[in-house]
Amino acid sequence: MASAVKPRVKVPKSAAAGDVITIKTLISHKMESGLRKDKQGNPIPRQIINRFTCDFNGQNVIDITLEPAISTNPYIQFSAKVPEAGEFVFKWFDDDGSVYEERKTIAVA
Amino acid sequence: LAVLPIRGMASVDEEIADFTGGAEVVEGGVTLTAPEIAENGNTVPISFDAPGAVAVRIIATGNPSPKVATVNFGPLAGNQSCALRIRLARTQDVLAIAKMADGSFKSAKVAVKVTIGGCGG
Numbered sequence A: 001m002a003s004a005v006k007p008r009v010k011v012p013k014s015a016a017a018g019d020v021i022t023i024k025t026l027i028s029h030k031m032e033s034g035l036r037k038d039k040q041g042n043p044i045p046r047q048i049i050n051r052f053t054c055d056f057n058g059q060n061v062i063d064i065t066l067e068p069a070i071s072t073n074p075y076i077q078f079s080a081k082v083p084e085a086g087e088f089v090f091k092w093f094d095d096d097g098s099v100y101e102e103r104k105t106i107a108v109a
Numbered sequence B: 001l002a003v004l005p006i007r008g009m010a011s012v013d014e015e016i017a018d019f020t021g022g023a024e025v026v027e028g029g030v031t032l033t034a035p036e037i038a039e040n041g042n043t044v045p046i047s048f049d050a051p052g053a054v055a056v057r058i059i060a061t062g063n064p065s066p067k068v069a070t071v072n073f074g075p076l077a078g079n080q081s082c083a084l085r086i087r088l089a090r091t092q093d094v095l096a097i098a099k100m101a102d103g104s105f106k107s108a109k110v111a112v113k114v115t116i117g118g119c120g121g
Helices: B012-020
Strands: A007-010 A019-027 A049-056 A059-066 A075-082 A086-094 A099-108 B025-027 B031-033 B037-040 B044-049 B053-060 B067-073 B077-086 B092-100 B105-116
Touching: A007 A086, A007 A099, A019 A049, A019 A086, A019 A099, A019 B077, A049 A075, A059 A075, A059 B077, B012 B053, B012 B092, B031 B092, B031 B105, B044 B053, B044 B092, B044 B105, B053 B077, B067 B077
Parallel strands: B025 B105, B037 B105
Antiparallel strands: A007 A019, A019 A075, A049 A059, A049 A086, A059 B067, A075 B077, A086 A099, B031 B044, B044 B077, B053 B067, B053 B092, B092 B105
16 A cells, blocks of 8 residues: 555535535545656656546446546546435545545435 | 566557547537646646536647546536546647547547646656
8 A cells, every 4th residue: 555645535515405516536646657767767666546436325426547647646526416315435546456445425405 | 577668558549549449539519628838747737528428538649648537427427527637748739538428429629838747757
């Protein structure tokens, strides 16, 4: 597992049923592209988050394949439909096999 | 053991064909927003809006590896838009290619001037 990886997600606490809400996510990760070289001129091996998914109550919202051209600390903003109260599950998949997960519940007013 | 960083990386046309399967891509119908001038190529904010799309691929035509991201929208996607921060190696065009629900493809292109490239060296 890469050091100091911390996912952060911003989801409204409540919404009306059927509302479209904006979700902002950020995960601290160096996203080593594999193109850089160290001081000795040796290539630094690639280590990035290669996939991000968001599901709500088991249904998919978004599924993104990320490449080395995504910046350090990947920021992703998207929107989701909220048909009922429930839980968002966010997952980030690291090249080294780690999966970082974050969950957020939302109430329907 | 030495791995050449460039090996196996596809060209822009190959990345487009890989996504579209060779189908025709029509310009328009997709909004791609990117800064005209990016002072720091390490983190360039971009966003797109592709109403009716099921998937969108972002391609940076001037990067050593042009593919940036492929966004697939699920049944609970609120709309077909997304914002990301990307790396751009130099001044170039950024493409967004959207696969529509009916199987057709639409695209948008934005030119971004990059002051400091973002791929390290």
